[in-house]
Amino acid sequence: MTPALMLLIILLMLALGVPIAFALGVTAVAFLLLLTDLPMSLIVQQLYQGTNSFPLLAIPLFILAGSLMNYSGMSKRLINFALSIVGMVRGGLAFVNVIASVFFGAITGTAAAASAAVGQIMIPIMNKKGYAPGFSAATTSAGSSLGILIPPSVPMILYGSISGISVANLFLTGIPIGLMIAFGYLIVAYFVSLKQDYVVEEQPFSLRNFYKTFLDAIPALLVPAIILGGIMTGVVTPTESAALAVLCGLVAGFIYKELTFKKLMNALEDSVRNTALVMFIVATATILGFSFSSLGIGQQMMGPFMAFSDNPIMIMLMASLILFIGGLIFDGTVMVVVLVPLFLPLVQATAIDPLQFAMVVIIVWGIGQQTPPVASGLYITTAIAKVNMLKASKYNIWYISVLIVALIGMIFYPDVMLYFPRLLVQ
Template identity: 40%
Template sequence: MATILFISLFGFLILGVPIAVALGLASVIAVWWGGQIPLLILAQREFTSIDSFPLMAIPFFILAGSLMESGGISRRLINFANSLTGHIKGGLGVVAVVTSMFFGAISGSSAATVAALGTILIPAMIKRGYHRNFAGGVQAVSGELGVIIPPSIPMILYAVSTETSVGDMFIAGVIPGLLIGFSLLLAVYFIAKRRGYASEERVSWPGRWQAFKEASLALIMPVIILGGIYGGIFTPTEAAGVAVAYAFVIGMFVYREITWKSLLPILGQSVITTSIVMFIIANAGLFGWILSRESVPQMVGDFFATISTNPFVFLLLVNLLLFIVGMFFETGASIIILAPLLTPVAMQFGIDPVHFGLVMIVNLAMGMCTPPVGVNLFISCQIAKISLEEITKGVLPFLFVLIVDLLLVSYIPQISLWLPHLFK
């Protein structure tokens, strides 16, 4: 059955069938071909895949991100970041990275980060004389911070798929997110200095204070989420509900940039996005159930054991696999399919599941800004009005930095585990 499953999946992908649909159709064909499982079980397994309390956090975080984006949060965060770092060489590129770090701590989505900030920053960089491929590339790469800095939807998916604590995953992502953010800042600075990009005027301290006050309500949101979780006030799922309520009150009654008329389109877009994610989760869960039933995880473990019993070699092989997968598959589907397969093997090698989760997420996040299907690239291409080939040239220097960061996260577990152990 497993052979038919993989043959069907790759056949549908070659035909250009969307990944979520391909996963579902391949599962149906495999079960029908095997003839041992009633087809009714498929619907039950799909329902079971999404019948999870932690998964309720996903629609809430999606809605919270939409409310914060429409409520003027992105503009205020950009102004605050510009007041702090705009005067540095390549100022607007630096602002793009810093703002993505702030916004990533709110939205939980890479694509949302690129769309919300790129529409403002990419045209501004082009107007100031930055090359289009640099402007689009730095925003596309910075957007991946949206799924590494908590809250993060891929972290929730990994935690649910491997029965790992969502709270531990969230807190473990803080230091890797900061590491990647600051390394991208250095890369932007040196590239901008070499190319002679302009910097912005230095903002006075009263101006910085004013920008901080305007953005302070947005900056408090991550503190509420993580502080509430680790303070024992609410669970990660309940934190997502709190984030929605907070975003609604701030956008509607404080900033007053969300109106009752605009609320319906915000809700509608959030429902569509949630439906897409849940459809992927349901089909990927079904696909993963068939793999488990056919003992594929055990076969994967035996395969890695025949190659080497060294955890360093295992991590190297997994990183190569994930890098290739990330170039062709959607991040959420990749995590749901591969995490249940690879995490038990990683634990056999003595690797902490939280650490391994960060390795997976950091690696697959790079797939969002690598061709041929990097969603961040396509969003930035549309905004910068350049081709995929052009923006790829702008992304390459940053990819080298991201690979170095990935190796550090992979081989220095304390980067991911120090904070979770500190809070226990």
């Protein structure tokens, strides 16, 4: 009864327009004060400890790095490079959109930054060339989910801080999974473009143009190489690699001569605002998680799951369903901070591979970003494309199906899905 009542109050507050961080925090504190005799000082301590984590330090750094990339001219050069590779095939601009999202996923670590950076450039170009605005928005939105699958990934940092799993291992696991999903997106983009008979660019492939755009994009392409190379060789931790990413963004901005003092201030302002938003939600969601623990809600919710403790597939199917429903209601950050800790003891008590469950959570997070009513990815791209969410969702359902196939594969065929990631982790 208590969990349902807490959820109902949170949903009511959200419907009234209360910011999600306040809705979570107020609900948690109210129930703790009413149903327990815990001192307020302990609640304040939990609020502080929710963000007092060295791995979480990577979040503001990667957010800042992403802002620097956007203001330093990297987005334009990366997209030009992608255009030189696949811009001349049918649906080539949709291909470019996905490939650019892969690049930005390997730089920014967040879906919002990737969708904003790619969308502001690609959506107007695609619309001008005759692509349906809904398709342009859907392709950009789906591609933005690669930002949480391909490292450096802020959600993976958050998951690692909660679960205790090595963030470096999560990063290495996400590389092949993210690239497989990106390949699935390319297949969808091709068949939709074929069906809609979208234009083929007149300009043929040019080795000279490829070479020129590649040279121009080298500083941008070096950023993920430095980040992942440093982590894989053990030279830096994921948090230290985030500081390296900021340094790379500054250097690239000066190389391209586009990062003016005003743009630097704008990047700092954007990163401070986005960091505050994420970390405040993390802090208040931590209090909500603490209230679950203090009120024994975790044991109540996990009781029915224990009947399937000898059936890992059933556990993950049920967990995916609950996480998916949570993703329809909450932002992915809230979903992970609040719901994932409830499942971790069950995962540890069964034969479920921790990395397998982590990827299930991240993929479901990606699905939630594309699925209304929350659909954080679609909100950004539909605003840029000036199209309603229904028209974009008509196309986006095919991209979501790629994520669902990846989720099913991760649950039922983990040895296949994790074959290459396990080689990298070892």
